[in-house]
Amino acid sequence: AAGVIQSPRHLIKEKRETATLKCYPIPRHDTVYWYQQGPGQDPQFLISFYEKMQSDKGSIPDRFSAQQFSDYHSELNMSSLELGDSALYFCASSLEGGNEQFFGPGTRLTVL
Amino acid sequence: DAKTTQPTSMDCAEGRAANLPCNHSTISGNEYVYWYRQIHSQGPQYIIHGLKNNETNEMASLIITEDRKSSTLILPHATLRDTAVYYCIARRRLKAAGNKLTFGGGTRVLVKP
Numbered sequence: 001a002a003g004v005i006q007s008p009r010h011l012i013k014e015k016r017e018t019a020t021l022k023c024y025p026i027p028r029h030d031t032v033y034w035y036q037q038g039p040g041q042d043p044q045f046l047i048s049f050y051e052k053m054q055s056d057k058g059s060i061p062d063r064f065s066a067q068q069f070s071d072y073h074s075e076l077n078m079s080s081l082e083l084g085d086s087a088l089y090f091c092a093s094s095l096e097g098g099n100e101q102f103f104g105p106g107t108r109l110t111v112l
Numbered sequence: 113d114a115k116t117t118q119p120t121s122m123d124c125a126e127g128r129a130a131n132l133p134c135n136h137s138t139i140s141g142n143e144y145v146y147w148y149r150q151i152h153s154q155g156p157q158y159i160i161h162g163l164k165n166n167e168t169n170e171m172a173s174l175i176i177t178e179d180r181k182s183s184t185l186i187l188p189h190a191t192l193r194d195t196a197v198y199y200c201i202a203r204r205r206l207k208a209a210g211n212k213l214t215f216g217g218g219t220r221v222l223v224k225p
Binding site for chain 1: 154
């Protein structure tokens with residue numbers, strides 16, 4: 001069965017650079033969620049989209065922005081990267097109101 | 113979302129049942145209990161959820177007390193691949209907005225041979 005696809009899987013950036021993370025949800029899933037997991041921490045919700053509209057927002061820095069496109073894939077744009085942005089970034093998808101969120105394998109971002 | 117409390121860690125023997133408790137004493141009537149797990153550095157994985165009845169699927173069973181203040185996730189025959197952090201999350205089941213998962217204070221389960 002198709003799963004959530006995230007790209008790239010690994011990304012290394014310098015401080016103050018920008019990064020774009022991509023997420024391709026499971027076919028027919030209309031809701032996408034982004035989570036950030038710092039080293040040794042639990043995943044933290046950043047933002048979610050339903051039918052291309054932002055549906056909820058968590059502790060996402062102003063330097064980050066995200067959107068969901070007409071094909072339902074989503075991109076997380078991160079600017080002015082800081083060392084503290086080094087983390088695993090997970091994308092999850094679900095059907096509207098679905099009980100189960102399906103998580104992708106994550107993108108490991110390292111900021112040097 | 114109601115606060116949940118879980119043991120920090122627990123060990124269990126391979127092949128034995130693993131019983132993972134969760135306390136959610138402030139849960140409201142329309143909040144479900146969800147369980148997810150995260151195997152090291154992988155994306156979290158849904159296990160099971162329930163409102164007030166006990167539930168079972170191919171992965172686990174969920175036992176919810178009658179007063180709904182606590183629950184237990186049961187892995188019937190733990191394997192080494194069940195070693196993971198297990199999260200108990202109480203939240204309402206809503207349409208798209210508000211379906212975020214709040215992870216915190218999970219139980220680190222180590223299955224030993």
